[in-house]
Amino acid sequence: MIRSYANSPDPAESLKIFRRMRQNGIHADSYSYPFVIMACRKGLRVWDGRGVHGLVVKDGLGGDKYVGDALLRMYTEFDEIVMGRKVFDEMPERDVTSWSLLIAAYVTCDCPNDALEVFRSMIRNNIKPNNVTLVSLLPSCGHVSNRMAGLSVHSHIVVNSLCLDSALGTALLSMYSQRGSIESAVRVFRSIEQKNLQCWTVMLSCLAHHGRGEDAIALFTEMENSGVTPDSLAFTVILTCCSHSGLVDKGWKYFQSMKGDYGLEPSMEHYGCMVDILGRAGLIDEAYGIIKIMPMGPNPVILRSFIASCRYHGLVVEGDDELRRLLIESEPNVGANYVLAANAASLSSSWSHVADTRLSMKKIGLKKVPGYSWMEGSDGFVQEALTVFTGG
DNA sequence: GTAGGGTTAG
Structure with missing residues (x-):
């Protein structure tokens, strides 16, 4: 029961069953606890997770390997590396899975050097890394500072003749690409058999x-x-x-x-790319045409891209003031939007657009633009933005 | 019976 609910779209249900069982004096065992923990992880319920961890200890199952692995994975998901490390340190037996989980935990919380350190001590402890271990580790080797680590992972694959499956190949080639070696990335890509x-x-x-x-x-x-x-x-x-x-x-x-040959409906991202492609090329009318036909309407990213294109090419389109207002209204807390809008508005033939920008700011009741301390008071803000950012 | 790789904005 607990198991099937933990895998279902409603993992909270398995926690309810777990609690009901407990009230009736039936405690979870080392087989069912991992599923209870999985339910906490999937439901992103960090407080439940800590509570269940407490019960695991109370029930004397803190030393179970499978329970420990599940807890480690859960704390990784919650970005609680300190607790994850504690669980790992207290595990009486650790296999390649436990070590790989700890590496993945450090990678997730953005500690690539710790991940590498764990990898080294894993080898010192005579645990043989497998494909999953390396896939978890590779993202921390992409930085230039860890240049040697990436190469040693690659040579580890070759020396131990590990099979370069598509997951490992993908991790390896993107490591090479990240550090600037696109040719090596292509070479790795070519050597993957099943792409x-x-x-x-x-x-x-x-x-x-x-x-x-x-x-x-x-x-x-x-x-x-x-x-x-x-x-x-x-x-x-x-x-x-x-x-x-x-x-x-x-x-x-x-x-x-995408629509014609594959029946794929364009999403926000695809429309956004088109606005970007056309806008960068100076085809402002066509870009605006895309914004008008997209059924879900433009998001702030697309608006910024379009307005920046207008400014870059010094071009104006009928109705673009409406888009500037939309941007400011949808993200009133982003100071950069005001500057962008004001600069683009200054291209228009009349100054009424500038007034529009100021008006929408007043309408929102914002006196100070977030992130721009020099914009004290709403009256001077457009002038100041223009002076500072256009150098005129 | 646990663990792994995909996109975009400036």
Whole structure:
């Protein structure tokens, strides 16, 4: 019962059963506790999790390996590395899973050096790392400062002839890409035997990050030809490639292909990419056209991208003041929006747009723009923003 | 019976 609910969309139910059982004097055992803990983790109920941990100790199961692993994973999810470490330290027996969990815990809480340290001491303790261990560890080797660590993980794979499956391959190639070695990333990608969609998607995004839009497009075509069907996320990636490399025609082609060839409805991200592609190219009217047709309406990210394009190209479109107002109203606490809006508004032929920006600020009742201490008082803010940010 | 890899904005 507890187990089936822990895996269901309503994990809270398994906690209820657990409590009811306990009230009737039936305590969970080392088999059922991991599922109770899993329910706390899935329901993101940190207080329940701590409570259950307390009961585990009370029931004398603190030393059980499976219970310990479950607790460690739960504390990782809650970003409570200190508690996770405590659980690990108190485990009487630790296998490769426990060590991998601890590494993943340090990676999650952004402590790459600790993760590496755990990896080293794992080897000192004669525990053999497997694929999962390395996949957990690799994200901490992407920084330049950990250059040697990445190489030693790679050589560990080669020396121990571990199978380069798509998960491990993906982790390895993105490590190389992060540290700037796009050629090594491509080489790793080529050596993965069974490439799944995730694998291709990561490779595409790496190429995009390195400004290799044309290569990414060639790779996307290769992916389609190899029988892998792109999903919504893959299209987001290829559209951002087009955006980074200024490929307007290709962008349109993929935007139409996702619906036409694959029946995928464009989402907020896809519309946003198109606004970005067109706006960067100075095609302000077309970009505005996209904003008008998107069924879910633009989010602040898209508005900022569009308004910044207007400012960059010094172009104005009928009705753009409405979008500036929308941006400020949807994120009244972001100071940068006021500056962006004011600068873009100054391009318009009349100053009424500037007044509009100031008006919406007054309407919200905001006197001081967050993050900009020099903008004391609403009256002077537009003038000051213009002076400071346009240098005029 | 526990553990792993995917996107975007500036």
